[in-house]
Amino acid sequence: MMELVCPAGTPAALRAAVDAGAHTVYCGFADETNARNFPGLNFSREEMAAGVDYAVARGARVLVAINTYPRAGAQVVWHRAVADAHAAGAHAVILADPGLIAHAAETHPDLRLHLSVQAAAANPDAINLYADSFGIRRVVLPRVLTVEEITAINREIDIETEVFVFGGLCVMAEGRCSLSSWATGLSPNMNGVCSPAGHVAYAETEGANEARLGGWLIHRTPKGGPAPYPTLCKGCFSAPATDTAPAQTGHIFEDPVSLDATELIPRLHKAGVTALKIEGRQRSRAYVAQVVRSFRAAVEAADRGEPMPAGLLAKLTEGQAATTGAYAKTWR
């Protein structure tokens, strides 16, 4: 059966994921060392150790994401996170920064290393470099590849691949995106926060809800209507009319939709993918329980060669709409 890798932003969400059938749960410490450094989220050292114990006692595993890029002069914060994840009994750590990966490989030779999607390793040469240089055992593939491309990559590498199958989508330059930095000075890559909540402001004006990021108006939606995350990449912008073109309003980076690749699970299995990842460490235990239950049923069905269950998760998705993203790319 394909491995189901599920998110947990809190100990309650970790328990919900394990109870709902997650094979593996990924989470992070409550600081800037992981890419979901949001208020009220994540694990203390004690909570991480207890979470690992809870998972292991029920046959599940815990991965610790330490996938931001260390600040120069402050590497010790990230080094301590790797050491504490190891001490807590994590099955593996998920890393992106080559310097931190080198440190982990040298200092903790028995610790399993996974390459984060934040490293944006999207071809066999890049993946093999990480595998040969640091002993990386699994790569989380960026969400830019078709199923055929994943098949081709798996033929040329000797390590496991993990792919996202559900949740929020990023612009297709993970680990390289500077949109949040541009608007707020803080980024998921360095600070663990995309569009930090402290820089987001919502207001009701003339029957509409407005969202601003760092003072920039990024979308205006009808009051009571669907709303996306307040990120620049999902922003809806207007351009005034010019002499040659009428006024325009639209999403210029990407539409506010979420990934749902349930129907592609059999093809991903055939492509040689080891593990399926669900996005959403910032989401609640209700989301975790519902999504994990649904995907556990799907991977079991795939294992039995049965058809994939119909998508039942639209309500949980951004924009209340889903896409198969780049896996079934038609726009190239």
Add this chain to the structure above:
Amino acid sequence: MTQTPALPRLLGPLALLPLATPALGLALTRLLRRIARQKPAILARLGDARSARFLIDVTDGPVILLIEPEPRRITASRRDRPEPVHDAAIRGRMAAFLAMLHGREDGDALFFSGELAITGDTGAVLALRNALDDAELDLTEELAALSRPPLDRWLRHASALVARRSGFVLSREEPQP
């Protein structure tokens, strides 16, 4: 989500009784202090947002609540009075708040669908949402714990009955196998 205005409509006239809102505020403050004692991780997760003042506007309810975590105080005020000064506000129907608190519905999904709206200090709202989600609260059990037998037993029965009749989620959602 199952929604019905019946319960809020029944509660409406009660809010107009003299001293009803101060009494509700005192009762909720007692509940909040018990929860803070039993689950100190909530305040730890709130971090700097502990000092924020949260306005909870249950739009189909008769009163507006102001939650102040640091002094551990909840104040109720009538909807026809001016809103109290606050740092962040969360607005939505009673069914949405109860479903989120008890782990039936996801807060982001309620936000995406427009069932919950937030204004003010977004970081504080996020911290509160995450802290409460991790706490796995059960309002029926918390209220029962404040009551002496046999009132606690009657309260559980009444809560289950109201939940069945109204569709409101009044107890923690238990994990399904």
